[in-house]
Amino acid sequence: MPTPVPSNVLFKIAHPDLYERNPFNVLNLPVDATAKDIRRRKEDIEAAFDAGTEAEEFRNMLPGDDDRKMPTRAEVEQLFSVLEDPEKRIAYSLFWFWPDSSETPGGGRRLSNPNGEFGHSSVIAKWEEKARGSSAASSSPTVAKHNLAVFHHMMGLAYELALRKYNIKTADTPADVPQHWKAAIYWWNDVSEQADFWHAVSENVSALDDPRLDYRFARALRDQFAFAFDQINVELAIDFAKRGREADARRQVEYMKLSQPESDDVEGTFDDAFAGLLRQTEAIVKTSGYEADKMPREGLKKACEILSRTEESLRIARTIFEKGNPIRNSIITTIIAGVRSCLISFGNITNDWNACLSKTEQLFDIAETREQIEIVTKDKKSILSIIDSTREPCVICGKPIRENENACRINVPLYGKIAINDDNKSVSYKSKTLSFAICPQCNLFRRLKNENSFLDYPDIVAHPLVQKELNVGWNLGDKISDNAVESVFWERERAEAQPGIPHETTLLYEEKDLRRILKQMGRSDSDVEQALVRAKKFGICK
Ligand SMILES: [Zn+2]
Numbered sequence: 001m002p003t004p005v006p007s008n009v010l011f012k013i014a015h016p017d018l019y020e021r022n023p024f025n026v027l028n029l030p031v032d033a034t035a036k037d038i039r040r041r042k043e044d045i046e047a048a049f050d051a052g053t054e055a056e057e058f059r060n061m062l063p064g065d066d067d068r069k070m071p072t073r074a075e076v077e078q079l080f081s082v083l084e085d086p087e088k089r090i091a092y093s094l095f096w097f098w099p100d101s102s103e104t105p106g107g108g109r110r111l112s113n114p115n116g117e118f119g120h121s122s123v124i125a126k127w128e129e130k131a132r133g134s135s136a137a138s139s140s141p142t143v144a145k146h147n148l149a150v151f152h153h154m155m156g157l158a159y160e161l162a163l164r165k166y167n168i169k170t171a172d173t174p175a176d177v178p179q180h181w182k183a184a185i186y187w188w189n190d191v192s193e194q195a196d197f198w199h200a201v202s203e204n205v206s207a208l209d210d211p212r213l214d215y216r217f218a219r220a221l222r223d224q225f226a227f228a229f230d231q232i233n234v235e236l237a238i239d240f241a242k243r244g245r246e247a248d249a250r251r252q253v254e255y256m257k258l259s260q261p262e263s264d265d266v267e268g269t270f271d272d273a274f275a276g277l278l279r280q281t282e283a284i285v286k287t288s289g290y291e292a293d294k295m296p297r298e299g300l301k302k303a304c305e306i307l308s309r310t311e312e313s314l315r316i317a318r319t320i321f322e323k324g325n326p327i328r329n330s331i332i333t334t335i336i337a338g339v340r341s342c343l344i345s346f347g348n349i350t351n352d353w354n355a356c357l358s359k360t361e362q363l364f365d366i367a368e369t370r371e372q373i374e375i376v377t378k379d380k381k382s383i384l385s386i387i388d389s390t391r392e393p394c395v396i397c398g399k400p401i402r403e404n405e406n407a408c409r410i411n412v413p414l415y416g417k418i419a420i421n422d423d424n425k426s427v428s429y430k431s432k433t434l435s436f437a438i439c440p441q442c443n444l445f446r447r448l449k450n451e452n453s454f455l456d457y458p459d460i461v462a463h464p465l466v467q468k469e470l471n472v473g474w475n476l477g478d479k480i481s482d483n484a485v486e487s488v489f490w491e492r493e494r495a496e497a498q499p500g501i502p503h504e505t506t507l508l509y510e511e512k513d514l515r516r517i518l519k520q521m522g523r524s525d526s527d528v529e530q531a532l533v534r535a536k537k538f539g540i541c542k
Pocket residue numbers: 394395396397398399438439440441442443
């Protein structure tokens with residue numbers, strides 16, 4: 001790194017209104033004005049304000065604009081105080097006309113003619129002559145080059161501000177605008193490369209003889225000059241991009257590229273100038289990401305916030321940079337990463353993956369590079385598979401049934417073991433229903449309706465889930481049959497008659513043997529007769 005930078009004053013003043021706010025311009029003072037000159041001018045202007053004739057004092061402000069707002073008394077006071085700041089005074093003097101010793105006194109200080117009109121062509125022509133070395137004058141061309149740089153720069157900026165102020169259509173941009181910019185860049189590039197220009201700046205610093213300025217100041221101005229110069233076009237580019245004036249924004253970008261002919265890495269330097277856009281995006285994403293981390297339930301809201309709050313940076317980046325530009329890519333990657341992380345926090349805690357899915361789909365409108373598209377595609381797939389895993393599968397094909405699919409439901413009623421109640425007459429049992437979904441594809445030819453009975457569909461009865469229930473003692477049906485009840489009663493009879501004989505063994509009795517057994521057990525006659533009826537019915541007794 002070079003000498004430590006003692007001041008960033010150039011960056012403070014380098015804005016599109018640089019010349020409109022330049023105290024030397026507004027106050028009509030030469031850059032080499034003495035303290036006495038300044039004091040006298042201040043008194044004159046104050047007197048004019050008192051007399052109400054202040055407009056007269058500012059009519060020579062450059063460049064002329066009929067609708068220009070005249071400075072107020074407070075603004076004038078502020079401008080005089082700027083001149084008391086030695087750093088600012090030197091910085092503003094870089095951007096105002098320098099006197100040329102070979103000219104008539106004051107000749108280089110003011111471009112306006114005595115009538116206050118913007119009549120400068122003769123002065124410009126003289127400078128041109130001198131700067132291009134075609135003048136017979138022996139003096140150095142540096143001052144002339146610098147003054148030409150200032151003049152064209154001032155004109156270029158004045159046009160830009162007017163385009164903005166009057167919302168002039170891009171198509172109506174006068175050809176003068178790019179011409180002034182090209183000349184400004186040409187002369188600034190030329191002069192800022194010259195040692196004697198910077199030597200002159202050092203001399204101006206010395207001439208001020210201000211203890212607040214040390215030897216590093218002129219050097220710092222030189223180091224910062226190109227970046228400060230670009231800062232103005234960056235501001236204009238962003239401003240035009242915000243207003244949707246794409247061509248005007250891109251025009252600024254072209255000027256910046258022109259102004260960096262010496263740089264080995266024009267694109268890199270150029271991107272540095274716009275790095276603020278990326279930093280701004282990163283800050284937004286970081287804040288929302290941090291909040292979503294703390295409160296995951298707010299994650300969806302934070303993801304929306306990131307998308308809306310970075311919308312402008314994104315639009316500017318898309319306007320100013322070509323596809324594939326690193327800054328444009330970084331801004332997009334940053335937004336995508338921020339939205340993803342908020343959505344993941346939100347999805348994990350709420351399981352509302354459907355909401356995450358629709359936000360993720362919005363990222364496809366933003367993603368540009370292969371990597372960005374891959375990330376979003378992968379996320380979409382993961383979310384879809386999470387959603388699928390929580391969906392009910394089709395009982396036939398096993399595929400998850402989508403929310404908007406019109407699945408058919410088949411209910412399989414089951415009843416459990418029948419138990420004889422204490423009254424010896426009634427029975428009780430448990431019941432439940434298995435419910436299955438069938439996807440429309442699987443139902444295509446069956447044309448099942450929800451009210452269809454499961455019994456019509458043997459493949460559903462054969463389904464492992466149904467069979468599993470049957471194996472542990474559940475039975476098919478929503479109503480127990482008389483037979484089923486009878487068999488329960490008979491099962492009890494037999495268990496009592498033949499204790500120790502396993503239930504599964506089927507015995508076949510002669511009727512008289514069975515009657516004897518039952519009588520031996522002390523059953524009443526009517527009881528015995530009822531049991532015999534049941535036994536015959538179930539084929540246990542012949
Ligand atoms: Zn299916």
